[in-house]
Amino acid sequence: LMAVDAMQRHIRRRFADGPLDEAHSRQLQFELTRHGALMSEILARVLGAEWEDLSPEEPGRWSMTVPPGVTVWPIGRVYRYYGQGHREADLVAFFMELEAAVRRRP
Secondary structure (H helix, E strand, O other): OHHHHHHHHHHHHHOOOOOOOHHHHHHHHHHHHHHHHHHHHHHHHHHOOEEEEOOOOOHHHOEEEEOOOEEEOHHHHHHHHHHHHHHOOOHHHHHHHHHHHHHHOO
């Protein structure tokens, strides 16, 4: 949970102004994908999530299954968190909802 919180604080702080030009836009895309990969690793290690579909060319569309059968798009979720800002539930809430689902499974 602390890693997810640190990650979202870093994203908000580092990219508060958004991309300034094409080079910054590419860097932003790289960083969001990298943070999404970290989110997927956390989901795999802590909640037992497994990759389900890696076929789309865009990593934001890659999906994982979190037991007991919840499908998520961790890289896409990080992109959406950045793009929606305060209008989107934060990444900590996202993780906590998934964790609660795992705990409720039979």
